[in-house]
Amino acid sequence: MAKNLITRKEDYSQWYNDLIIKADMAETSAVRGCMVIKPYGYAIWESMQSALDKMFKDTGHVNAYFPLFIPKSFFSKEANHVEGFAKECAVVTHYRLKNDEGGKGIVVDPEAKLEEELIVRPTSETIIWDTYRKWIQSYRDLPLLINQWANVVRWEMRTRLFLRTAEFLWQEGHTAHATQEEAEAEAKRMLEVYADFAENFMAIPVHKGVKSANERFAGAVNTYCIEALMQDGKALQAGTSHFLGQNFAKAFDVKFLSKENKQEYVWATSWGVSTRLIGALVMTHSDDNGLVLPPKLAPFQVVIVPIYRTPEEMQATVAKAHELKTLLSRVGIRVKVDDRDTQKPGFKFAEHEFKGVPIRLAIGPRDLENNTVELARRDTLTKENTSAEGIEMKILDLLDEIQKSLFDKALKFREESTRVAANYDEFKEILENKGGFVLAHWDGTPETEQKIKEETKATIRLIPLDYEEKAETGTCIYSGKPSKGLVYFAKAY
Numbered sequence: 067m068a069k070n071l072i073t074r075k076e077d078y079s080q081w082y083n084d085l086i087i088k089a090d091m092a093e094t095s096a097v098r099g100c101m102v103i104k105p106y107g108y109a110i111w112e113s114m115q116s117a118l119d120k121m122f123k124d125t126g127h128v129n130a131y132f133p134l135f136i137p138k139s140f141f142s143k144e145a146n147h148v149e150g151f152a153k154e155c156a157v158v159t160h161y162r163l164k165n166d167e168g169g170k171g172i173v174v175d176p177e178a179k180l181e182e183e184l185i186v187r188p189t190s191e192t193i194i195w196d197t198y199r200k201w202i203q204s205y206r207d208l209p210l211l212i213n214q215w216a217n218v219v220r221w222e223m224r225t226r227l228f229l230r231t232a233e234f235l236w237q238e239g240h241t242a243h244a245t246q247e248e249a250e251a252e253a254k255r256m257l258e259v260y261a262d263f264a265e266n267f268m269a270i271p272v273h274k275g276v277k278s279a280n281e282r283f284a285g286a287v288n289t290y291c292i293e294a295l296m297q298d299g300k301a302l303q304a305g306t307s308h309f310l311g312q313n314f315a316k317a318f319d320v321k322f323l324s325k326e327n328k329q330e331y332v333w334a335t336s337w338g339v340s341t342r343l344i345g346a347l348v349m350t351h352s353d354d355n356g357l358v359l360p361p362k363l364a365p366f367q368v369v370i371v372p373i374y375r376t377p378e379e380m381q382a383t384v385a386k387a388h389e390l391k392t393l394l395s396r397v398g399i400r401v402k403v404d405d406r407d408t409q410k411p412g413f414k415f416a417e418h419e420f421k422g423v424p425i426r427l428a429i430g431p432r433d434l435e436n437n438t439v440e441l442a443r444r445d446t447l448t449k450e451n452t453s454a455e456g457i458e459m460k461i462l463d464l465l466d467e468i469q470k471s472l473f474d475k476a477l478k479f480r481e482e483s484t485r486v487a488a489n490y491d492e493f494k495e496i497l498e499n500k501g502g503f504v505l506a507h508w509d510g511t512p513e514t515e516q517k518i519k520e521e522t523k524a525t526i527r528l529i530p531l532d533y534e535e536k537a538e539t540g541t542c543i544y545s546g547k548p549s550k551g552l553v554y555f556a557k558a559y
Contacts (some may be wrong), residue, residue: 073354078298079226082349086227089357089421091344099225099232103341106421107228109365110344111235115215117267117362118237118339121259127211127239132193134217135184140192143317150284151188154220156232158184186219191285191310191336194240195318202242202332204323209252210242228345229302229559236340242332244322246311249333250288253309256337257290260305268343269360269472270294270350271480272304273503273554275528280512280519283336287311293527293554295480296349299501301527301556304346307337345559350476357422358445360472361465366402368394368461369418373411373430380407383429390427390439390457397458399465419444424468425461445471486552490543493555497522503556507549509542518544518555527554 071088074081086092091107094100103111119129135158141148162178165171187193194212202210219233228234239256243249257274264272272292282289286308294304315321315331324330351358361367370390372383384405391401402423404414411428418426419442428440439457442449445468452460483502487493496504508514508526519525530536530553538551 092227099222101227101231110363111341113363118263122213127213130212131214132190134187136187136193138183138185144285147285154188156186156219156221188218188220190238191314195314198242199318199320202320202322205244205325208244213237213239228341234341236338238338241335246333249335250309253290253307253335256307261292264292264304267362268347269469271477273528275530278515278526280515283308285313291528294346301558302346305339310334351472356420359422361424361469364424366423367400367465368425369423370403370427371411371414372405373428379431382434386429393458493543494522497524503554505552506543506555507540508553509545509547509549514544524555524557527556529553
């Protein structure tokens with residue numbers, strides 16, 4: 067498989083797309099801009115869902131589900147929100163089809179026009195806040211901490227598997243609070259949850275910060291984000307958490323009776339991550355030999371391949387493989403025994419290496435005699451013969467080592483790819499020839515950021531959380547006006 071894979075250096079974009087398809091993770095569908103997530107890719111998403119869902123519930127959130135369709139009038143209630151999503155909306159105008167009288171097949175029935183068009187949700191703030199109006203009456207109903215696992219549609223014209231598709235899967239949290247302080251604390255808490263997940267499950271180091279006004283979520287007062295750096299030097303927004311203030315509460319008239327017996331508008335947050343995380347996982351760790359998956363999210367952490375020539379050897383090595391699987395499964399390791407008799411061991415080795423399985427064990431007749439196994443690591447592509455005695459503890463330790471090694475490697479790359487630009491010429495030279503994160507002074511105005519974007523295609527990926535406290539004053543690289551501190555620029559997905 068890897069022999070037919072173009073290298074990252076030759077064409078990073080093509081490498082990524084080919085890898086997704088050849089590793090059997092996803093494919094383009096008959097619907098323009100949409101993808102089919104295949105079982106192996108969906109298994110990775112399920113691992114992500116499982117870990118995140120536990121983290122959400124551990125912080126007091128519960129799951130619910132809201133309609134896919136949103137009345138058009140809901141969007142007009144929050145002006146910034148509708149402006150931010152208007153160009154991406156899919157709209158349902160009719161509810162029935164019929165056979166064409168002229169024999170041209172199925173047509174939309176003109177008599178079945180909806181009284182009010184429905185928007186296929188690009189995000190759910192509006193439908194959820196209309197619902198919250200019925201759920202929230204008193205301070206006793208707060209905080210309301212709800213998460214939804216769902217699909218959304220944003221009508222993208224230029225798509226890429228997992229990274230940008232017209233329909234994608236995600237989770238969206240929507241919370242309501244009695245005070246501004248509680249809501250802001252919630253938005254920051256969920257940012258920490260996302261950062262924890264990215265670093266400790268995905269093995270991806272991330273920067274935490276605040277978005278500039280130009281990059282802020284439509285309808286938010288503040289957008290907090292985590293940003294990761296891919297191997298091609300482009301940044302990827304890996305998760306966002308929004309402090310919405312009282313914007314949606316006022317738009318949908320969501321009030322509560324306070325402890326002081328006053329009617330007040332609630333304070334809100336929303337936060338989400340999507341299947342884009344799978345793209346981030348692939349681009350951060352994988353190599354020219356195929357996928358490299360962190361053990362905590364790999365569908366299978368260990369694959370065991372029996373090697374044999376005769377029926378007797380097959381029976382013995384397959385039995386030993388399943389015996390080892392039982393041992394490993396007992397300590398929580400996800401294991402697959404590849405005992406297909408339709409493929410040779412070499413094919414199996416290549417397939418599992420390409421699909422990023424962290425550890426491969428091979429068992430042949432000689433291993434049965436010596437009570438050994440051949441152990442291969444995907445991250446380093448190294449092999450060793452080791453005793454099968456106590457193999458479960460050895461593999462548990464090794465999985466932890468691989469997880470840490472992947473994070474350390476990605477962190478080293480990010481540090482080596484982060485530079486400070488003293489002036490605009492140096493800024494442009496770094497972006498053009500080196501890529502990565504560029505720390506630079508900015509005067510704080512949307513106009514300057516927009517001009518830099520138009521001239522270089524780079525945007526402010528984040529303003530550091532300690533931006534105000536550090537007060538590293540300087541001069542904006544573009545305008546020459548005073549700057550409060552350094553911000554992170556990069557070209558991004």
